[in-house]
Amino acid sequence: MKDLKYLQLWDAYGPLLTDAQREICEKYYMYDLSLSEIAEEKGVSKQAVSDALKTSRDLLDLYEEKLHFNEQTQSYSLEVSFMMTDVTRALETFKRLHPEFAGEMDAIIAKVTVGETIDLDEGEN
Secondary structure (H helix, E strand, O other): OOOHHHHHHHHHHHHHOOHHHHHHHHHHHHOOOOHHHHHHHHOOOHHHHHHHHHHHHHHHHHHHHHHOHHHHHHHHHHHHHHHHHHHHHHHHHHHHHOHHHHHHHHHHHHHHHHOOOOOOOOOOO
């Protein structure tokens, strides 16, 4: 990836760009095409692609400066990651203290670490 920052901003704010800006950013960031390749594909000059990409970057920076959505999302993701680590440690401790529940704890740990939903009522009906 050429620039992780702008890829993340594009993910967050891409829908706010024009169709042409979105297409150029997608080709540049997602498909790793060069400015020349994009220009050739679109039938425009390399400078036009460069200008569109710069305008898009400026807009993405402006949206993040005003909305802070990407910053908040990253912060939230980090907090969730820490919480999941704490949950996994607690489950491991419980499993060690109550080996009779090892199978159930392993199943829950596997789901928690993969991000699946857990049906706690499963098997009780």
